[in-house]
């Protein structure tokens with residue numbers, strides 16, 4: 001069963017490589033054949049020359065043979081060089097395209113999948129493979145090793161058999177003993193290579209997560225953004241110890257140890273084989289069974305025969321080990337959709353959209369603890385509802401369910417009376433403009449950030465940025481809408497302050513102009529004047545759209561006719577500010593009082 005699975009993985013992988021680059025497989029084939037053939041040219045030449053030394057052969061013929069061999073060698077090396085020139089770029093090209101496939105999958109998979117433990121594990125494994133050239137990433141060099149071993153083996157057989165037959169080496173007990181000796185050594189070496197490859201894989205698998213950590217700690221993870229906190233809190237020793245903890249060094253040591261032992265065993269076996277082969281053929285030559293030239297050819301061919309089998313076995317066992325490893329890549333790329341996606345078109349009449357949550361409960365895939373419990377909420381067109389509550393009460397999670405980033409674990413959400421799962425997923429998403437609490441802007445141009453596209457409408461971008469209070473800052477940007485944000489991708493990228501970034505995120509939501517506007521802590525990073533301007537212009541910004549608004553600044557929620565209070569995942573209160581503030585036992589009153597008191601004391 002496992003073998004069938006491995007075989008299918010290999011087949012898929014080779015097919016994928018062929019799809020990425022149609023030239024790479026022929027290149028590997030011919031390059032491997034040449035790699036196997038080239039060492040035999042000087043061996044055959046020397047054997048030919050030595051055999052003719054005693055025969056008073058015309059020197060011109062010997063020179064001609066030498067020249068022929070030299071030219072042949074030159075041409076073969078030239079051809080190999082040319083193929084090699086295509087080999088590495090081809091390999092890189094395939095690896096890059098593989099990265100592209102993973103990237104595309106990450107961008108398109110259901111968000112809920114992206115947040116699952118399974119996907120996290122798969123990503124760590126794939127990253128580890130990328131780091132040390134395993135799994136799919138190891139296929140091309142291993143295929144090359146396997147083919148060159150195979151060709152080396154074939155050529156050695158073709159050379160040895162005639163000597164055996166012509167020299168009648170197959171007669172005699174010594175041959176039997178020598179063949180047993182050679183076969184035992186070769187088998188032992190092959191078994192050793194295979195078990196080393198398997199043990200190496202086990203060691204590396206133990207550190208799949210370690211590679212994720214080291215990627216974070218050593219490569220892209222820590223940037224100048226984290227740099228501030230690390231310095232202020234003196235966290236350098238912490239980072240260093242975290243690096244030590246993940247024991248990547250230990251993995252490198254373990255793998256190096258295995259490789260060193262394998263190298264030493266391999267070298268000893270090669271020496272034993274070569275010595276044995278020479279002794280055997282010299283004895284045969286002394287007994288007159290083969291010529292002196294054949295001694296060289298035969299001993300070298302036997303040596304290369306064994307080396308080829310070892311190389312074939314090594315590459316083959318690595319391929320088999322990797323075939324299993326490839327499963328993580330295919331599992332990732334073939335992850336099924338978890339969201340039910342229907343075909344219904346969303347209603348055209350956006351002025352009459354009604355969203356209703358009926359008995360919605362939810363827990364995150366990684367945690368059985370219920371975050372939302374039996375929520376009922378109805379959003380009529382034009383409603384502007386505020387959601388308030390303590391930290392962790394489930395406000396942002398509610399928004400994620402509304403936008404179908406996660407599915408409710410029970411209950412359902414309806415749009416105009418139809419379960420939202422019945423609608424075309426992408427069409428449904430067009431209904432929402434959301435500013436998430438932990439929103440992210442992309443390190444691309446300002447204009448592209450607004451439109452989510454390469455092109456954008458300059459007038460609309462200007463209008464939205466101004467409404468979001470970014471107008472003044474925009475004037476200072478040299479490349480205006482083409483200014484790249486942040487420095488990850490462009491040297492001239494502009495660093496935005498937290499509040500400026502939040503204004504751009506708001507402008508992005510306005511630019512989308514969707515019928516539902518959801519703002520999760522939209523002004524947390526804004527200065528009081530900007531915040532005031534945003535709220536003063538809120539009606540202008542949101543117009544008569546349906547809006548959901550989350551904020552801890554309760555004074556800024558007062559303009560919403562309805563306020564919903566969440567506590568530990570349950571709706572505990574709802575009503576206008578005036579209604580809620582009356583209930584002195586309610587959470588709203590306590591939250592309001594805590595803030596109001598603070599302002600009163602400040603005023604004093």
Ligand SMILES: Nc1ncnc2c1ncn2[C@@H]1O[C@H](COP(=O)(O)OP(=O)(O)OP(=O)(O)O)[C@@H](O)[C@H]1O
Pocket residue numbers: 115364365366367371389390391392393394395396397398437
């Ligand atoms: N991706 C996740 N996986 C597992 N648990 C999560 C995830 N995101 C949030 N949680 C948990 O769900 C609970 C509710 O989180 P949520 O972000 O909805 O709270 P909130 O009311 O928006 O909080 P805050 O006011 O602090 O923003 C928290 O206990 C949080 O730890």
